[in-house]
Amino acid sequence: MNNEQARFILGAYRPNGRDAGDAVFCEALRQVKADPGLGAWFAREQAFDSAVSAKLGAVIPPPGLREAILTGGRVSTAAPRPLWRLAPWLAVAASVAVIFTVAATYWIWSAGSGRADLGQMTRFALTDPFSAHTGPHADKLGALGAWLEDPASRISSGAPVDLAQLKAQHCRTISVAGHEVFEICFQRGSWYHLYLARRGDFPAGKNAGAPVFLEQAQRSAVAWADERLAYVLVTHGGTEALRRIL
Amino acid sequence: MGSDTFTQLVDANYAPLYRFALSLAKNQADAYDLTQQTFFIWARKGETLRDSSKAKSWLFTTLYREFLRGRRRDVRATALEDLPPDEADPPAPAVDVVSAMDAEVVMNALQEIDEVFRAPLTLFYLEELSYQEIAQALDIPVGTVMSRLSRGKSQLRAILAQRDKGARGNVIPFSAQRLRQTP
Numbered sequence: 001m002n003n004e005q006a007r008f009i010l011g012a013y014r015p016n017g018r019d020a021g022d023a024v025f026c027e028a029l030r031q032v033k034a035d036p037g038l039g040a041w042f043a044r045e046q047a048f049d050s051a052v053s054a055k056l057g058a059v060i061p062p063p064g065l066r067e068a069i070l071t072g073g074r075v076s077t078a079a080p081r082p083l084w085r086l087a088p089w090l091a092v093a094a095s096v097a098v099i100f101t102v103a104a105t106y107w108i109w110s111a112g113s114g115r116a117d118l119g120q121m122t123r124f125a126l127t128d129p130f131s132a133h134t135g136p137h138a139d140k141l142g143a144l145g146a147w148l149e150d151p152a153s154r155i156s157s158g159a160p161v162d163l164a165q166l167k168a169q170h171c172r173t174i175s176v177a178g179h180e181v182f183e184i185c186f187q188r189g190s191w192y193h194l195y196l197a198r199r200g201d202f203p204a205g206k207n208a209g210a211p212v213f214l215e216q217a218q219r220s221a222v223a224w225a226d227e228r229l230a231y232v233l234v235t236h237g238g239t240e241a242l243r244r245i246l
Numbered sequence: 247m248g249s250d251t252f253t254q255l256v257d258a259n260y261a262p263l264y265r266f267a268l269s270l271a272k273n274q275a276d277a278y279d280l281t282q283q284t285f286f287i288w289a290r291k292g293e294t295l296r297d298s299s300k301a302k303s304w305l306f307t308t309l310y311r312e313f314l315r316g317r318r319r320d321v322r323a324t325a326l327e328d329l330p331p332d333e334a335d336p337p338a339p340a341v342d343v344v345s346a347m348d349a350e351v352v353m354n355a356l357q358e359i360d361e362v363f364r365a366p367l368t369l370f371y372l373e374e375l376s377y378q379e380i381a382q383a384l385d386i387p388v389g390t391v392m393s394r395l396s397r398g399k400s401q402l403r404a405i406l407a408q409r410d411k412g413a414r415g416n417v418i419p420f421s422a423q424r425l426r427q428t429p
Contacts, residue, residue: 053373059265
């Protein structure tokens with residue numbers, strides 16, 4: 001191995017020393033010890049690499065990223081794996097469990113006390129990093145946008161929503177537990193973020209028409225559903241700001 | 247996967263993954279989404295990975311694939327392997343000069359490197375993956391990783407040296423300033 005080859009290989013040697021046990025580097029490292037010129041080059045290279053690594057490690061992720069990941073992960077973990085990917089006996093057991101779960105959910109739903117799925121959508125909305133979004137705001141969404149920003153509109157009473165049209169208008173969509181959720185930003189004094197989904201995708205109890213208010217980390221949310229859609233409205237303006245336009 | 251295990255996985259990896267995403271995407275919003283999307287995919291599919299020690303490589307691989315999927319690869323990116331080799335290593339700025347730079351300046355310099363070199367070089371400087379794991383993550387041979395590291399470092403040195411020269415050019419040496427006399 002000549003010095004040029006040794007330099008080429010040692011260029012991949014991490015400055016934190018984690019590669020010290022790798023046989024590929026051993027011969028090159030022996031050569032570094034034997035050749036002072038190569039040794040000086042290697043010391044400079046490692047010092048430079050170490051300085052760049054330290055700078056890269058000093059880049060701080062934006063606040064809220066960790067929480068958004070954890071929430072998103074929990075929501076998506078709830079989505080069931082396809083049965084055909086499981087061993088047959090496991091598939092049978094899973095089928096029984098699914099049937100039981102569906103029956104139990106239906107029972108809870110019928111009893112009017114279940115809000116688990118709309119709750120998932122609400123939890124997502126409360127931690128969604130909407131400050132980083134680049135999608136169109138209400139003023140780009142035609143009649144619906146104008147309606148949302150009209151001071152006379154009550155958001156919980158019959159918003160003129162057409163999900164197909166929202167999609168065509170490149171409204172931001174997010175997958176929550178495998179289901180499509182649309183988000184619209186609009187301003188009425190405070191900024192608001194309205195999350196919309198098909199009610200069938202996020203079933204709630206029979207009493208879901210009654211809005212449920214929640215607060216978390218300086219965000220306030222209200223969730224409700226009508227016959228067609230499930231809604232979550234989020235703002236930094238507090239619960240009172242939600243009540244004003246609801 | 248248990249909630250605690252998932253939290254540990256996130257805590258151990260989300261920061262380096264975000265840095266890798268930022269070097270690729272060149273803006274915070276896309277880097278944010280890429281990092282989040284990577285863990286979202288893990289939550290759905292990661293449990294199929296039997297060897298948990300490979301979780302880190304899996305995450306970096308997935309993030310890179312998501313990045314590639316998210317934008318159409320341009321002709322330049324695919325043709326870079328055909329570029330002629332650099333004539334010589336440009337002089338590197340002194341280590342203390344790099345140390346004195348803001349992390350943002352160094353990240354911006356990394357973002358200027360051609361993409362085929364940038365991905366392995368960023369992974370190398372994150373120090374999380376060995377050259378072999380980088381090869382697996384990017385789906386390229388080990389020799390190609392070494393070659394791209396060498397070329398990428400050359401570009402980085404040149405860019406940092408240029409930044410340093412530019413920064414020093416804006417500073418007026420004290421001796422050249424005319425002292426204002428007070429009456």
